[in-house]
Structures are given as structure tokens and as C-alpha cells.
Amino acid sequence: MRALSLLIIFTLFISCGGGGGGGGGGSKITNQPQDENPTPEDNGNSGGTSGGRPARIVYDSDLSPTEKQALDASTSALGRIPINGNSIGGFSQAFGGSGSGSVVSYFEKRVHYAVSGNTALDERIVLHAGAAAFAATNIGSALWVESVVNGTGTEGFVINGKTIQITSSRVGIMQFGPAFTSVDTLQQVNTLVHEARHSDCTGGISAEELNSMRSTGQALPTMECGHFHVLCPPGHAFAGLPACDPIPWGAYAIGAIHSLAISRTCTSCSETDKAVAESEAADSFSRLLYSTQDLLSGKLGSPDMSSSTNVQDSVP
Amino acid sequence: MRTRFFLLLGVLILLVTFMWPEKQLRREVYRHEVQNIQAEEMMPENPPAEDQPTISHQEIKTFRKSLPETQEAQNEIKDNPHQAPRSLIQFAKTLGPLMDKAMENTEDASLLLHELESCVSHSTVLVSARTLCLSRAEQLGKAHSELRPEVSSVRKHSQKDALAIYKKMNSFVKKGASE
Numbered sequence: 407m408r409a410l411s412l413l414i415i416f417t418l419f420i421s422c423g424g425g426g427g428g429g430g431g432g433s434k435i436t437n438q439p440q441d442e443n444p445t446p447e448d449n450g451n452s453g454g455t456s457g458g459r460p461a462r463i464v465y466d467s468d469l470s471p472t473e474k475q476a477l478d479a480s481t482s483a484l485g486r487i488p489i490n491g492n493s494i495g496g497f498s499q500a501f502g503g504s505g506s507g508s509v510v511s512y513f514e515k516r517v518h519y520a521v522s523g524n525t526a527l528d529e530r531i532v533l534h535a536g537a538a539a540f541a542a543t544n545i546g547s548a549l550w551v552e553s554v555v556n557g558t559g560t561e562g563f564v565i566n567g568k569t570i571q572i573t574s575s576r577v578g579i580m581q582f583g584p585a586f587t588s589v590d591t592l593q594q595v596n597t598l599v600h601e602a603r604h605s606d607c608t609g610g611i612s613a614e615e616l617n618s619m620r621s622t623g624q625a626l627p628t629m630e631c632g633h634f635h636v637l638c639p640p641g642h643a644f645a646g647l648p649a650c651d652p653i654p655w656g657a658y659a660i661g662a663i664h665s666l667a668i669s670r671t672c673t674s675c676s677e678t679d680k681a682v683a684e685s686e687a688a689d690s691f692s693r694l695l696y697s698t699q700d701l702l703s704g705k706l707g708s709p710d711m712s713s714s715t716n717v718q719d720s721v722p
Numbered sequence: 723m724r725t726r727f728f729l730l731l732g733v734l735i736l737l738v739t740f741m742w743p744e745k746q747l748r749r750e751v752y753r754h755e756v757q758n759i760q761a762e763e764m765m766p767e768n769p770p771a772e773d774q775p776t777i778s779h780q781e782i783k784t785f786r787k788s789l790p791e792t793q794e795a796q797n798e799i800k801d802n803p804h805q806a807p808r809s810l811i812q813f814a815k816t817l818g819p820l821m822d823k824a825m826e827n828t829e830d831a832s833l834l835l836h837e838l839e840s841c842v843s844h845s846t847v848l849v850s851a852r853t854l855c856l857s858r859a860e861q862l863g864k865a866h867s868e869l870r871p872e873v874s875s876v877r878k879h880s881q882k883d884a885l886a887i888y889k890k891m892n893s894f895v896k897k898g899a900s901e
Contacts, residue, residue, distance in 0.1 A: 493895060494894055494895060495893070495894040495895070496894065585802050585804075585805065589805070589811070590811075593805065593806070593811060596805075596806075597804070597805060600804065601804075635803070635804075643792050643795065643796070643848060643849055643850075644795075644796060644799050644803070647796070647799050647800060647803050648803050649799055649803040649804070662891075663894065666891055666894055666895065670895050676818065676822070677818045677819070677821040677822045677825065678814070678815055678817075678818025678819060678821075678822075679818070680818075680821075681814040681815070681817050681818045681821060681854065681858065682811055682814045682815060682818070684814070684854055684857055684858075684891075685806060685810050685811060685813070685814040685850060685851070685854045686806050686811075687891055688849075688850035688853040688854055688857075688887055688888075688891065689806040689807070689810060689850040690806075691887050691890050691891055692849055692850050692853075692887055698890045698893065698894070699890075699893065702893055702894065
């Protein structure tokens with residue numbers, strides 16, 4: 407029961423998941439995996455503005471043609487949008503460069519595998535011997551956090567018949583469903599950038615955070631590992647919905663900066679593209695529950711884009 | 723003899739009655755044709771686009787209809803908390819082609835600014851949509867300096883929440899530019 411409630415909380419950030427009909431589809435796999443935890447070449451500091459390569463991601467064989475098409479388009483667009491991050495505060499610190507190439511690197515460090523929205527996840531999860539079975543719908547960093555909380559949880563996840571070891575929050579398994587394929591490429595790009603940030607377990611997990619998760623089944627609102635969202639406060643347009651960020655440099659802030667770079671600096675975007683990007687930036691900024699002035703001035707610190715597997719497990 | 727005279731007179735009256743207006747009509751038509759040709763000759767081949775707005779009433783109607791209400795967006799967010807509300811994105815897509823026209827044509831810009839002012843002043847409209855309206859108005863102000871008073875009016879009618887988000891976004895751009 408506790409495991410189940412944890413899973414509900416952890417899956418909050420997997421916006422691309424969800425059921426839906428259709429599916430099946432071909433077994434052609436593009437962007438073959440390098441290894442269990444691929445480390446793409448880091449060209450984050452190369453800057454540049456356009457003409458970059460697509461982001462590499464391993465496709466699971468269950469992905470439908472529609473899902474593959476959406477992923478082809480969005481991972482390609484991620485590297486092609488001509489932006490100048492030098493004009494946007496926090497961009498180069500967050501992405502490690504100023505162009506779309508740095509955004510591709512950022513993404514590839516955090517997302518490695520694409521799973522279909524129609525895939526029955528519980529059939530793919532490999533459990534440690536003796537671990538309790540659970541009706542899982544979560545993947546990636548949520549699986550890692552869950553395994554940490556339960557002590558002996560998930561060992562791996564099967565992609566294309568091969569078990570991927572869940573060794574860190576950056577295992578990078580993302581499920582892409584109807585909410586992803588039904589929107590335009592620019593929105594898909596925004597989703598990729600946003601979701602990738604959830605792969606970061608910034609600062610690891612403290613003993614206090616671990617205890618809280620074990621006893622209440624909920625992550626502390628101050629927890630930076632996974633950059634979970636919290637309920638928006640009363641008075642907010644989305645009050646009571648898990649759609650706000652309490653911690654600086656979370657997924658909405660990173661997404662906002664990227665969208666702002668598109669709307670304000672893209673040299674080849676149409677007015678419609680810019681309007682969509684600007685609206686996405688405005689939406690993301692409206693979900694930040696802290697002072698962006700302090701964020702920019704450095705009072706809240708620079709963006710920590712690292713990820714840790716350090717867990718302070720003081721509870722036997 | 724008298725009868726012949728009256729018969730001839732009758733025929734003459736009939737002829738005048740039926741023939742005269744037709745002739746008059748022909749003259750009128752001819753005069754109009756000449757006037758039209760003269761007018762066409764006087765007009766330049768490509769009339770200046772500034773003369774009148776090219777944004778249609780239908781486009782304005784669609785724009786107004788696409789303004790996302792907060793309540794509507796809340797319902798969409800319940801289903802999918804992560805992504806921006808569908809209605810907000812749809813609104814941005816409706817606004818895009820109008821911006822294309824307004825960036826090129828002052829009359830279109832003026833017309834659109836009037837709509838953007840209405841957008842920013844309605845508190846029931848989703849805050850991020852109002853922010854978008856404000857930011858597009860500012861963009862039009864940069865493209866058409868003569869419309870600065872209209873842009874100021876949009877700014878003046880903006881609610882605090884949208885203005886705050888817009889300022890936040892701008893602060894990120896300014897800092898980056900000065901880095």
C-alpha cells in the first residue's frame with residue numbers, strides 16, 4: 407500500500423505516460439543503444455545556434471509508428487531550433503552552452519530509452535528476488551527512487567528484450583503516450599526538456615527525506631531529488647493541482663528558460679512558433695513558487711545540474 | 723385627317739416614352755464606365771497595404787472565441803498537469819497568423835492592439851494568455867513606433883499578475899543580453 411502511494415507520487419512527473427488505444431506497431435529500432443547507461447558525447451559547451459544533430463534515444467520495439475514519428479520529429483527539432491542562449495539568463499548554466507547542441511547534450515545525459523504509452527510496464531519490471539510485487543506504472547528515476555525507499559525494489563527494466571539496470575535516477579527511461587503524440591513538435595520539444603530535468607537527483611537523498619518517504623509515502627516539498635512538483639497554492643490559477651515548483655531550478659524553470667530562448671531569440675521561427683513558445687514560457691514561469699529575481703541575482707544559487715546516487719540511509 | 727394627326731402624335735409619344743429612358747440609361751452606363759476606367763487609371767497597380775486592415779472580422783471573432791478562460795484551463799490541467807493547457811496553445815496558434823499581418827501592416831497592428839487590450843483586461847482569462855497578449859502588444863510597439871500610445875494603453879489595462887510574469891520573463895532576457 408505504501409509502495410503504491412509512493413508510486414502515485416513519483417509518477418506525477420511522468421506526464422507523457424498514460425493509456426490509450428491503438429499501439430502495436432513495428433519493431434524497427436533506431437538510435438541503437440551504446441550500453442545499459444549510455445553516455446553520449448558531451449558537446450554542451452560547443453554553443454552554436456542551429457543545424458545540430460538530433461538527440462539520440464533508444465526506441466523500445468513496442469513504440470507505435472505514431473510515437474516513433476513524434477519522437478523522430480521532436481528529437482530532431484531539439485537540435486535544430488536556432489536559438490541564442492547567451493541572451494537568456496541562466497541558459498548557459500542550465501544547459502552548459504548557448505545553442506541547441508547544448509540542449510541535445512543536456513537531454514542525452516538524462517533520457518536514454520523511449521517506451522510506448524501502451525506498454526504494460528509491470529511486465530517489463532524485473533524485481534529483486536523476494537521483493538514485493540506492485541502494480542507499477544512508473545519508470546526511470548521514479549523506479550530508482552522507489553527502489554531506494556523500499557530497500558530492495560526494482561533491479562531492472564526490460565527494453566528490447568534486454569534488462570536495463572536501475573542504478574541511478576538518470577537511467578533515463580521515459581514513457582511516451584497520447585499526451586505526447588497529440589501535440590505539435592514545439593510542445594513535444596518543451597516536454598522533452600522539462601521531463602529530462604526530472605532525471606536529476608540533485609544532492610542525493612538525505613536521511614530526513616528518506617524517512618519522510620518511508621513513513622508518509624510522500625516526498626518532502628524541499629526534496630531536490632527528482633524535482634517533484636507540489637500542489638499549487640490557493641489563489642494560483644492551478645490551485646490544488648500538482649503543477650507547481652517550490653525548489654529553484656526545477657523542471658519548470660529549465661523548461662521556461664528554453665521556451666523563452668525560442669520565443670525571444672529563434673531566428674527562423676514563425677510568429678506562431680514564437681507565440682506558442684512565449685505562451686509555454688509564461689505558463690512555466692507562472693508555476694514557479696519562488697522569487698525569480700533571487701534566482702537571477704544568484705541569491706538562490708546557481709543551477710546544480712548534477713545528479714547523485716548518494717542516499718543517507720540512517721534507518722536500518 | 724384629325725384622326726391621322728392624333729394617331730401620329732400617339733405613336734410619337736409612345737416612342738419618346740420607351741426610347742428616351744433607354745437612351746438615358748445607356749448614357750448613364752457609358753458615363754459610369756468611363757468614370758471607372760478613369761479611376762482605375764488613376765489608381766496605382768499595387769494599392770498600399772497601409773490603407774486598410776487585412777485582418778478579417780472572422781479572424782477577430784475566432785481570436786475572441788479562442789481566449790482561454792482560467793476555469794477551462796484548470797479542467798485541462800486536471801487531465802495533464804505537466805503540459806501547458808491545450809486552450810492556451812490553441813490561443814497562441816490563433817494569435818500567430820494575426821501577428822504575421824500586424825507586424826507588416828500598421829492598420830492591422832492597430833486593430834490587433836485593440837483586441838490585445840481587451841484580452842489583458844479580462845481577469846477571467848488565463849493569466850499566461852494575458853501575459854502573451856501583453857508581450858505581443860509590446861512586440862507590435864517595437865515594430866510600429868507610431869502605435870506606442872496604443873501599446874501604453876494595453877500595458878495600463880494589464881492586470882498585476884500578468885504584468886508580473888511578463889516582467890519576470892523580461893528580466894531573464896535582459897540579464898542574458900548584458901552578460
